[in-house]
Amino acid sequence: xxxxxxxxxxxxxxxxxxxxxxxxxxxxxxxxxxxxxxxxxxxxxxxxxxxxxxxxxxxxxxxxxxxxxxxxxxxxxxxxxxxxxxxxxxxxxxxxxxxxxxxxxxxxxxxxxxxxxxxxxxxxxxxxxxxxxxxxxxxxxxxxxxxxxxxxxxxxxxxxxxxxxxxxxxxxxxxxxxxxxxxxxxxxxxxxxxxxxxxxxxxxxxxxxxxxxxxxxxxxxxxxxxxxxxxxxxxxxxxxxxxxxxxxxxxxxxxxxxxxxxxxxxxxxxxxxxxxxxxxxxxxxxxxxxxxxxxxxxxxxxxxxxxxxxxxxxxxxxxxxxxxxxxxxxxxxxxxxxxxxxxxxxxxxxxxxxxxxxxxxxxxxxxxxxxxxxxxxxxxxxxxxxxxxxxxxxxxxxxxxxxxxxxxxxxxxxxxxxxxxxxxxxxxxxxxxxxxxxxxxxxxxxxxxxxxxxxxxxxxxxxxxxxxxxxxxxxxxxxxxxxxxxxxxxxxxxxxxxxxxxxxxxxxxxxxxxxxxxxxxxxxxxxxxxxxxxxxxxxxx
Numbered sequence: 452x453x454x455x456x457x458x459x460x461x462x463x464x465x466x467x468x469x470x471x472x473x474x475x476x477x478x479x480x481x482x483x484x485x486x487x488x489x490x491x492x493x494x495x496x497x498x499x500x501x502x503x504x505x506x507x508x509x510x511x512x513x514x515x516x517x518x519x520x521x522x523x524x525x526x527x528x529x530x531x532x533x534x535x536x537x538x539x540x541x542x543x544x545x546x547x548x549x550x551x552x553x554x555x556x557x558x559x560x561x562x563x564x565x566x567x568x569x570x571x572x573x574x575x576x577x578x579x580x581x582x583x584x585x586x587x588x589x590x591x592x593x594x595x596x597x598x599x600x601x602x603x604x605x606x607x608x609x610x611x612x613x614x615x616x617x618x619x620x621x622x623x624x625x626x627x628x629x630x631x632x633x634x635x636x637x638x639x640x641x642x643x644x645x646x647x648x649x650x651x652x653x654x655x656x657x658x659x660x661x662x663x664x665x666x667x668x669x670x671x672x673x674x675x676x677x678x679x680x681x682x683x684x685x686x687x688x689x690x691x692x693x694x695x696x697x698x699x700x701x702x703x704x705x706x707x708x709x710x711x712x713x714x715x716x717x718x719x720x721x722x723x724x725x726x727x728x729x730x731x732x733x734x735x736x737x738x739x740x741x742x743x744x745x746x747x748x749x750x751x752x753x754x755x756x757x758x759x760x761x762x763x764x765x766x767x768x769x770x771x772x773x774x775x776x777x778x779x780x781x782x783x784x785x786x787x788x789x790x791x792x793x794x795x796x797x798x799x800x801x802x803x804x805x806x807x808x809x810x811x812x813x814x815x816x817x818x819x820x821x822x823x824x825x826x827x828x829x830x831x832x833x834x835x836x837x838x839x840x841x842x843x844x845x846x847x848x849x850x851x852x853x854x855x856x857x858x859x860x861x862x863x864x865x866x867x868x869x870x871x872x873x874x875x876x877x878x879x880x881x882x883x884x885x886x887x888x889x890x891x892x893x894x895x896x897x898x899x900x901x902x903x904x905x906x907x908x909x910x911x912x913x914x915x916x917x918x919x920x921x922x923x924x925x926x927x928x929x930x931x932x933x934x935x936x937x938x939x940x941x942x943x944x945x946x947x948x949x950x951x952x953x954x955x956x957x958x959x960x961x962x963x964x965x966x967x968x969x970x971x972x973x974x975x976x977x978x979x980x981x982x983x984x985x986x987x988x989x990x991x992x
Contacts, residue, residue, distance in 0.1 A: 585859030587616030701754030725764035776818030
């Protein structure tokens with residue numbers, strides 16, 4: 452990617468013209484005062500001198516700008532009083548710095564209106580992803596029997612969407628094993644679903660067990676020992692299905708309920724704290740590994756964790772030792788700023804997490820699994836449209852495919868849990884409660900189709916809000932482009948002697964030409980047969 456050299460945006464005279472003619476400006480910008488200041492931002496000085504040279508009303512000499520301002524301006528017959536030079540200089544410096552920042556802001560805004568860079572499309576620059584991304588979805592057969600999930604319909608949709616995995620709960624309190632080598636008996640709906648689909652299970656081994664001493668939740672040595680025994684038995688009863696296992700679900704949010712959100716790592720008096728989860732995780736991983744050393748076991752299943760402080764703490768306490776990776780949940784649908792209710796915010800947060808984890812993993816990338824991600828489609832409280840949810844899900848999956856350390860992504864969830872149109876938890880589904888598809892169902896299916904047909908990837912971000920993903924498929928090279936949100940628009944342009952075909956994800960038909968408009972719905976651009984070429988990317992906000 453090569454930046455295009457562009458001239459710096461000029462400081463607009465209109466930004467200061469109104470101020471220049473005021474008495475305060477006459478006092479401050481008299482050349483004698485102006486030249487004497489020790490300006491913190493010297494870069495702005497030539498620009499201001501050039502503007503001031505064209506202002507005939509600025510007096511030639513002001514001995515004391517501060518006194519001049521107090522007196523109401525620079526009139527030729529007004530006597531000017533002296534103030535201590537140091538005070539004058541300090542105050543004037545502060546003002547000049549403030550003015551410099553204001554003018555710099557104008558320049559940045561002017562520049563932001565016409566940002567452009569070149570991006571090289573080169574089939575030879577793509578990287579092969581050796582281990583394919585796991586794409587999955589959450590379902591509810593282990594718990595939540597009232598959510599209206601149908602075994603045959605859910606299995607059918609898993610197949611239609613070409614998803615690799617489903618995620619569900621295997622609760623400690625309801626688990627009942629079966630004959631050796633056979634799937635368990637309880638929860639029956641879960642095990643029946645496992646028998647009815649070829650998708651790989653991702654099983655949450657968790658939930659309190661009030662019937663076991665110290666098991667509600669397992670904080671004591673006795674409670675943790677009981678949980679370890681359950682975990683090994685659960686793996687033994689499901690191992691032939693090759694599941695991915697998670698130790699608990701959002702411990703930092705629901706090891707106990709009825710408390711305010713836990714902020715940071717917590718302390719030992721709070722059951723949800725990092726110091727209470729870390730030994731449970733490390734001991735459980737170790738016990739499973741004794742009997743099933745090849746099992747894929749994840750720790751974390753981290754819920755809301757601003758700044759990843761709780762996650763960092765469990766890693767520092769050894770929770771990841773021996774684990775296959777760290778699992779986290781990504782939600783931002785109720786962020787204060789609508790601009791942060793996006794896949795981009797989730798992506799950047801994961802970059803921050805990886806940066807934090809890398810030093811604790813001997814400088815290597817840590818395998819991260821996002822086992823829940825989603826946006827509820829509700830009109831009130833934290834409004835998200837169906838189209839926005841669909842765009843976010845597709846964007847996140849496409850980014851994940853091009854990010855080798857992101858091992859898997861599970862959409863939450865397959866279908867709505869309820870029928871209340873304003874209920875937050877009722878409306879996360881790709882489908883509604885009765886399995887009618889939302890826009891996100893198509894978006895997820897198309898994104899998965901692109902991912903599964905692609906062998907190599909290259910992701911670039913010419914700008915923070917513009918993503919360009921090159922993929923190599925059996926039918927040729929494709930470019931998938933999107934912006935972070937509806938208010939951000941971009942244009943991609945080919946050289947005059949080239950054209951391409953482009954179509955929106957789930958859109959109707961193709962468009963051909965040299966320019967293509969880009970928004971939050973990913974656009975697939977066919978560059979098959981095009982050798983290395985430079986595209987011009989322009990961003991306008």
